[in-house]
Amino acid sequence: MKIHVLNAALLVYYGVEVAGYPSFKIKSVSGPVQIEVKYSEEASGLNHNFSDGPFPYAVALANTYRVETFEITKPGQIDAFLLQGGQRWQSIELITKGSVSFESVSFTASVAVVDVDDLPGSFSCDDEVLNEIWKLGARAASVSCVEPGSQKTMWEIDPKNGAFVRGMRSGITTLGAFFENYTLEFDTKVDKGGIGWTVAFPLASPAQGIQLNLVADNQPFVNANKTLMRPNSILFGYGYSFVNVTTLSSWHLDTFSVPFSVKDNKWYRVKTVLDGKRISVSIDNADVFNVSMSNYQVGSSRFQDGVIPSKGSFGFGGWQDQAGYFKNIFAYDTANKTEIYRNPLTDDSEDGVVREYGVRANYRGACLDGPKRDRLIWLGDFLHTVRVIGTSTSRFDLARDTLQTLVDWQTSSGLLPYAPPLGYDPVEASYAFARGGASYFMGQEVYGIILPDYQILGILSFTEYIRITNDLAFAKKTWSQWRSNLQYLTANIQSSTTGLLSLPGAFLGPSDGGSAINCALLQALSEMADVATAIKEKSDASAYREISKSLTLAVNHNLWNEKLGSYSTSPSDVDGMSLNSISFCITSGAATAAKAVRLLETLKSLQLHPRYKDSTASSSSDPDVKISPNTNGFLLSALLAQNTEATGITLMSLIKSLWTPMISNKETSTGASWEYVDQRGNPGLGLFTSLSHPWGGAPTYVLTRGVAGIRQADGVDGFGYKNWVISPQMGLHMGLKWAKAKVSTAFGTLEVKWQLSRGVMKVTIKAPNKTSGIFKLGSTTKMLSGGNYYSFTVKL
Missing domain, CATH: 2.60.120.560 (Exo-inulinase; domain 1)
Structure with a gap:
């Protein structure tokens, strides 16, 4: 933290995103005097009357306002009662006559104070920009995931x-x-x-x-x-x-x-x-x-x-x-x-x-959408977060608490809440939030369950957590609820007509037979089948695989546009293309290898600066079109799945182009990943933008999994890294000379370091006992088992 004196004001610079309860220790005062304190993620917020707020979207167990005023009458400690969820900048201005001297300006942290250079998971390579980009997601997750009771009662x-x-x-x-x-x-x-x-x-x-x-x-x-x-x-x-x-x-x-x-x-x-x-x-x-x-x-x-x-x-x-x-x-x-x-x-x-009244301290840990704004547990946005946790903070306890909260709020229809709040008790509030009092949109009543495709992303968050942790006890305990949730989705497949999923609304793309939601559902069905197999729910596993087969046929029959070389966004928009469609149709396996190559060739129709717009429905000539690190983050996984020299170049270009702005400008950088980016590389929603949003942190897990090359083996055998794969091929495609990474697994720490010199790669792997792995590079495959340390060289 740095403090600068500017006339009758103090400017406090925390260096990176912080969160907590402000406090001030007054050394002396000649007054009484009043001070106006502003909090902001972006430096320019301090120049505005409301700073970068207010944030009245939800109670959120935090101060709605980003400006507060204190009257000081005597020396001593002043502690703000209300939480500031996230900030990097703070100003303290004397707004009355008199004078005041501060002994200290500080925060009582509301999140665990972590050093991103000393997390259970880590990544580094010979490209310092990539190293800093990796930290963005790690820091966003560390300040967005909160401990039980850390967000205090507000009344x-x-x-x-x-x-x-x-x-x-x-x-x-x-x-x-x-x-x-x-x-x-x-x-x-x-x-x-x-x-x-x-x-x-x-x-x-x-x-x-x-x-x-x-x-x-x-x-x-x-x-x-x-x-x-x-x-x-x-x-x-x-x-x-x-x-x-x-x-x-x-x-x-x-x-x-x-x-x-x-x-x-x-x-x-x-x-x-x-x-x-x-x-x-x-x-x-x-x-x-x-x-x-x-x-x-x-x-x-x-x-x-x-x-x-x-x-x-x-x-x-x-x-x-x-x-x-x-x-x-x-x-x-x-x-x-x-x-x-x-x-x-x-x-x-x-x-x-x-x-x-929903103002009680959080009784369970939670991973929020962001620390300063939208401080809710967003069902669909948690997928990126749980993956980031798996390769950085390893706070699997908070991830599990988040998933437990979601199922606690589940309604009898099987639907999960898309954004449950922190301060309410689901036993008392779930029905009220699901059906209690409607808002209106275009003249129609809208109830609490909106964005139905977030149910798909919620399921993927659950299966990702199980795949990373092998927490089969949690899977068994909550299985009936996830089964019920998936049943809601599959019941909306139009089996008598197109065979495609149709929903009353969607975030990922068109809701009536859209390719993005159908391919995302395919991925969810496949992942749920693996979890069902692991916990011996054989009939569910079989049913999900059968549904997946018929849905794959329907997607390719109804939505593949041979002329475009892409999946249509929906049956009613045959010439439209979308980023989510490309991403999920590759990662779900709906697209064959040949189709995947053609899909990625169509990215040029979506390219803007600093990278890809969500769909062809947005005008490329509109300077106000926002770029989403969330949807571009899904594309990163699709590029990894191809693992070619061409996709390696595209991957490096995308990461550098979209995520470098988040670290390059001192006034907007928070050390964490952003929510949206505009076409000039600035925060996409102005001061309203969350500058610490885990949904924008995909490079954190992509660099670990793809560049360093640590990932789980496919299928149930890879749960918890019982079987693992080290494959650094993409790192070479991206032009790197060395990389190292480590992750926490269900069995211990798994580490890899590889270094290229004169056509020879030296590889060192430290693995937990009772695990086995495969090293793959080009035509070289090495089976590794029976030990916890492996060192070898590979000629390229």
């Missing part, structure tokens, strides 16, 4: 005063998921600035609802945004927040004056009434507003009747730096006055208020 519960809630995206009760046209009453007391609450807020994502905020007369901080948060008023909005944040649409619809001065430390009774198409708010029986929601437009196509819906749960939060108490919550049907909810908010047990 403080007082048996007398109720819930003390700091400014945050509102925590929502699961018990209100199916409420509609209700009246909500509660007592509140402002501690700082004001308080916020939401109504008609669906648990199902995309979770957008009615936003309300009561702004007090006294604004204690000099940097308070009094234009947006006008004192003695109530803000009325819809969406995620009151301000837009890139993809998180928000509408500040109106501001209404409160007919009296709203004082600090004074209890008020707030009443919100949802009545058909109207909403009203009163305080202590004094009317503040009563309006028709049809007067406000948030996009006419969003709702069936063009009116903001009054269906969904409620919760409590606040704007940046606000804080206050809530208690005595009471809700009833507006029309017939029937009580539907009552809670004093005074139960301070772990199974009380904080559990119901």
